Amino acid sequence: MTTAPLGRSAAYTILTTGYVGSTGPGVAATVSYIADGDRHVIFDPGMVPNRDSILAPLAAAGLGPDDITDVVLSHHHPDNTMNVGLFGRARVHDHKVEYRGDQWHNRDAEGYELTPSLRLIRTPGHSTEDITLLAGTETGVVAFAGDLWWHANGPAEDPVAPDRAVLRASRLRVIGVADLVVPGHGAPFRPDGTTPR
Template sequence: MTDAPLGRSAAYKVLTTGYVGSTGPGVAATVSYVSDAGRHVIFDPGMVASTDDILAPLAELGLGPDDITDVVLSHHHPDNTMNVGLFRRAAVHDHKVEYRGDQWKNRDAEGYELTPSLRLIRTPGHSPEDITLLAGTESGVVAFAGDLWWHAEGPADDPVAPDREVLRTSRERVLAAADLVVPGHGAPFEPAAGTPR
C-alpha cells in the first residue's frame, strides 16, 4: 500500500531553491508553495538571504503573507523554520500539533490530510520529528521531504542523523510514493537508482 494521496488536484511552486555551503557558513532552505482546494500552504519557511526570496515569488502568484492558510514544518531546526512568523494568520503544522495564534490542537501528523491531495506522513531520520508533505498533482506525487535529503546527492550519510537505519527506512518510504522529491536545501529531483537511501 502506498502513502500517496488519492487526490491529484494540488499545484506547487518552489519559491526559492536552497543551498548548503560546502566550505562556508551559508545555508538557505528550499521554500515551497502548495495549493489545493482553497488551501495555500508554505512548506519550510526557513533561512534565506532576504525575506524577499520568499515574498517576491509569492507576490508573483498574487499572494501575500496573510493569504497563506497553512505552514508545514518538516522539523524544528532553525534553518527550516526561521521565517514562519511571516505567515501570522496560518495554521502551523508539525509532527504532532497544529498551532494557530495562541491555541494548539494535538494530532499526529501520520496520515493527516489537509485535503484529499495533501497528506502528511512521519519520516524520522534527519531528526526524530521529521515529516513529509505528499502532494498529489496532475503529473504525479511530489514529496516535500525537508532534510531527509539536503539535495539530490543526499548526503548519503547525513552527519546530523541520530540513526542511519531510521533515515534509510524513511527515505525508502518516501521514494515508494514520490515521482518528484523537493529536498531541504536544493532543487527538486526525480528519484533514480543512484538516489541515496
C-alpha cells in the same frame, strides 16, 4: 493505510531554491508554495538571504502572507523554520501538533490530510520529528521531504542523523511513493538508482 494522497489536484511552486555547504555561500532552505482548493500552503519557510526571497515570488503569484492558510514544518531546526512568523494567520503543522494563534490541537502527523491531495506522513531520520508533505498533482506525487535529503546527492551519510537505519527506512518510504522529491536545501529531483538511501 495508503501513503500516497488519493487526490491529484494540488499544484506547487518553488519560491526559492536552497543551498548548503559546498553548494552555496552558507545555508538556505528550499521554500515551497503548494495550493489545493482553498488551501494555500508554505513548506519550510526557513533561512534565506532576505524575506523577499520568499515574499517576492509569492507576490508574483498574486499572494501575500495573509493569504497563506497553512505552514508545514518538516522539523524544528532553525534553518527550516526561521521565517514562519511571516505567516501569522496560518495554521502551522509539525509532527504532532497544529498551531494557530495562541491555540494548539494535538494530532499525529502520520496520515493527516490537509485536503485529499495533501497528506502528511512521519519520516524520521534527519531528526526524530521529521515529516514529509505528499502532494498529489496532475503529473504525480511530489514529496516535500525537508532534510531527508539536503539536495539530490544526499548527503549519503547525514552527519546529524541520530539513527542511520531510521533515515534509510524513511528515504525508502518516500522513494516508494514519490515521482519527484523536493529536498530541504536544493532543487527538486526525480529519485532513481543513484539517489542516496
